[in-house]
Amino acid sequence: EAQVTQNPRYLITVTGKKLTVTCSQNMNHEYMSWYRQDPGLGLRQIYYSMNVEVTDKGDVPEGYKVSRKEKRNFPLILESPSPNQTSLYFCASRAAGTGNRGYTFGSGTRLTVV
């Protein structure tokens, strides 16, 4: 089954404790992206990647890191989480090319930083 898999689904952590949210897709998509969703603000793009070793900042990259060492994986790293990073996070992927459609989303990771 074609899918984007995120882990964990839920995470509660303390301020300053480094964490990684994993994302993997099995569709051989070139593009991958991370979004955060907050009430009233919609979905805001954190980082995206157009292929292996090619990443770029989205609209809200501060406090986050990403890496794209393999085509299928795109982990999101919070080096020193803060309470304002409490949010619902979605990973997404899409194929490159003008004829291809929008992002397919993972199931989400609800992160709480206390």
Added chain:
Amino acid sequence: GENVEQHPSTLSVQEGDSAVIKCTYSDSASNYFPWYKQELGKRPQLIIDIRSNVGEKKDQRIAVTLNKTAKHFSLHITETQPEDSAVYFCAASATSNAGGTSYGKLTFGQGTILTVHP
């Protein structure tokens, strides 16, 4: 960068009525406009999309229109049903690297909470 504005933020209709959600975008290089539906506790799911070479697209009860000159696009849902109740997001993207626009970006509107009353 791209800015997408979506209105209204909430929309309440009676079952069987039509619902219209409108979005405007700022970047003239944007050429791909998807709409997503997000049910409570679920992931956003693509329901329809339109590219800049078309003015309208229909899929059963849903349709999307695009006015490139005015930089706005709209989602139309006819004969609404309670199961249409959800949050709807519009988005805009450039799918080619025209004018230096980064085509990995997909910018979303703020979302519209649609409630269909039986």
